[in-house]
Every structure is written in C-alpha cells, then in structure tokens.
Ligand SMILES: Nc1ncnc2c1ncn2[C@@H]1O[C@H](COP(=O)(O)OP(=O)(O)OP(=O)(O)O)[C@@H](O)[C@H]1O
C-alpha cells in the first residue's frame with residue numbers, strides 16, 4: 419500500500435508515502451500536525467501528479483535541512499513548501515496542505531530505515547481507508563495543477579505533466 | 594555529506610575542464626549529475642561566483658526552453674553548495690557528433706534531414722532569446738524513438754555558458770561558434786551546414802538579421818586570420 423524509498427544522497431533516510439481515502443478526521447489531523455504531534459507532512463492529493471513529485475520535494479527538504487538552509491520551520495513544512503512553484507509560504511500551505519473538510523490525504527514521513535513504529539503511529543491516527551500510493555494519479559486535479567504551475571501547452575509537447583511540474587519545483591529558487 | 598560517496602568513480606562518464614558528468618540513479622530514475630568543481634588556478638571567491646553563475650544559468654535556460662516546448666533534459670534537483678545539477682538522463686541517446694561520425698555517406702538524405710532539424714530547433718531557441726554559448730554537435734543529443742526508428746527527437750544540453758539576449762549579433766555569434774566546431778569536427782560537411790542554416794532561416798521570422806550578422810562575423814574572422 420505505502421511506498422518507501424531510500425534517499426540515495428542520504429542513505430540513512432527513507433521517505434514513506436501513505437494515501438488515505440474516506441478520511442473523517444482531517445481537521446483533527448491537521449491540528450495535530452500544526453501542534454507537532456504528528457511528525458509527517460499532510461498533503462492534498464489533488465495537487466499531486468505522481469509519488470515522484472513528493473520524492474523530489476522530500477529530497478530537497480532533507481538537503482536544505484542538512485546544510486541549515488530551510489525556508490520554513492520544520493522538515494515537514496519544508497516538503498509542502500517545496501511542492502509549490504512560488505516562494506510564498508502561506509500560499510504553499512493553502513494549495514498543498516490539507517483543509518479541514520478534506521476526505522483524501524497523502525501522508526509523507528521521513529524516517530530512519532527501520533523505524534517502522536513511527537509509521538504505524540500515524541496510520542492508527544487516520545480515520546480513513548488506506549489505498550495504494552500509486553492511485554494518487556487518479557485523484558489529481560489536472561486542470562488546477564496546470565493552472566497553478568502555469569504549464570503551457572507547448573511545454574506538454576516536449577514532456578509529460580510530471581516533467582513540467584518537477585522542473586518548476588527544482589528550479590524555483592533561481593527564477 | 595553523502596555526495597562524495599554518491600558520486601563515485603564508477604559512475605563518471607566524462608571528466609571535463611569545468612565539470613564532471615556522472616550517470617546515476619536518483620530517486621529511482623536514471624539521471625545525469627553534472628558537478629562543477631573548483632578550479633585551483635582561479636581566486637576562490639571569483640571561482641565560486643563564476644561556478645554559481647554557470648549553474649544558475651544552466652538551470653534557468655533549461656526551464657526557459659522547456660516552457661517554449663524545446664526538448665531539453667528535466668531538472669530534478671540542484672545543489673548550489675556543491676554545484677551539482679541532477680538531470681533526467683536521455684536514455685538510449687547518442688550525441689549528434691557521434692551520430693554523424695558513425696553514419697555512412699550513402700545515408701546522405703538522413704544527414705540532411707538531421708541538419709535541417711538542428712537548424713529548426715536552434716531557431717526556436719533563439720526566438721526565445723536563449724543564446725546557448727557553446728554550440729557543438731556534442732551538446733545535442735539524438736533520442737531514437739522506440740516506436741519508429743525514423744522518428745528522432747533532438748535534445749539540447751550543456752547550457753552552462755548560456756544567457757538571454759535578443760540581439761541578432763549574439764545569435765549570429767552563437768551560429769558562428771557552431772559553424773567552426775561543426776566543420777572542424779566533421780570534415781567536408783559544408784553542404785550539411787548550409788542545410789542547417791536553411792532550416793534555421795525557414796523557421797524563424799527574425800532569421801534575416803541573424804544571418805546577416807553571421808556573415809559579418811565570418812568576414813571579421815577571415816580578416817583576423819589573414820592578419821594573424
Ligand atoms: N541529460 C543527459 N542525458 C544523456 N546524456 C547526457 C546528458 N547530459 C550530458 N550527457 C552526456 O554527457 C556529455 C557531457 O555533458 P555536458 O555537455 O553537459 O558537459 P560538458 O561538456 O563536460 O560541459 P562543459 O562543456 O561545460 O565542459 C554529453 O556529451 C553527453 O554525452
């Protein structure tokens with residue numbers, strides 16, 4: 419169901435993605451995340467094209483944390499910030515974070531290779547049904563994504579939507 | 594930092610004067626890592642500044658080209674501390690240079706078609722005011738379609754010396770640099786390069802001014818070589 423990937427540049431860190439549907443306690447989860455009780459990023463799946471997009475954001479967050487150059491206060495807020503094409507933190511949270519009424523949630527956790535306790539702690543908190551992470555593509559709001567990242571029709575001729583999104587995320591610091 | 598471990602020697606595919614290029618898997622995808630290392634002969638502060646500029650220029654031009662629908666590799670990650678760019682690997686590709694060198698004379702038609710294609714993509718790039726700065730046939734990749742071997746896709750790479758300019762002179766010099774490199778790497782290809790320029794001229798409305806500048810730069814080059 420979940421998807422775990424070791425970060426090649428930080429071999430002792432892994433990123434796990436878990437996707438939930440029919441979630442009934444989004445407001446409570448969001449509150450817990452704000453208070454730091456949940457150590458994970460709670461992401462709105464409608465803004466995700468593919469799990470690879472999350473890996474790109476997580477790798478960049480861990481990198482910036484390692485060199486002490488994060489733009490936000492925690493690793494998890496940094497992941498959400500990295501997903502956004504702009505440098506406005508509040509906007510990133512509005513678009514990529516979850517809202518109280520949401521019923522789908524992508525949970526992203528960065529952990530040590532064999533720290534599985536951490537993961538199960540989070541799964542038990544979510545009142546919802548876990549579905550395969552790969553299904554995130556069926557929840558994407560393609561039109562919204564294209565609009566937010568300002569993807570041009572020409573651009574889609576030379577690559578996929580995922581390519582366009584990832585390229586924006588990776589290059590936003592120098593734009 | 595794990596980077597030195599990650600970029601091991603076995604992954605090195607090219608050691609250049611300015612950069613090392615590695616092939617590696619990144620977040621599960623085939624990737625190319627371009628690392629710009631410090632140059633000892635330069636003052637450290639100046640070196641850092643130049644290296645940083647090349648890295649940002651490369652990244653900026655790539656995005657600008659992609660937005661205009663010009664095939665260039667996707668940027669996955671940039672480390673501005675170690676000056677590394679992580680790019681999509683164009684798998685199953687070969688450089689235009691290797692392709693031209695490998696092809697038999699009898700396939701002249703294919704070479705002409707390729708030259709025209711190169712002219713077209715460069716016209717498109719110049720129309721976006723991207724000046725490549727290092728146009729050679731090694732900085733163009735040919736991605737062979739798995740579906741149709743006659744359907745090839747050109748991909749531009751190596752934008753470290755690129756910049757933004759709308760001046761026909763800058764575009765003309767860009768083409769002049771390519772002409773020099775082209776004719777010295779591939780002897781007796783004047784016909785081919787002429788076809789490339791035809792492709793360029795036919796695809797850009799702004800081409801007359803650029804070609805005029807190219808002619809001027811050629812003339813200057815010739816005069817200089819007669820004097821020197
Ligand atoms: N995205 C890519 N996909 C596949 N192969 C690549 C890619 N980028 C580079 N290469 C290969 O690596 C070689 C060198 O890359 P590149 O031209 O970017 O660096 P360089 O020539 O060393 O840089 P410089 O010209 O600044 O010294 C290319 O000629 C090509 O064969």
Ligand SMILES: [Mg+2]
Pocket residue numbers: 731732751
């Ligand atoms: Mg090169």
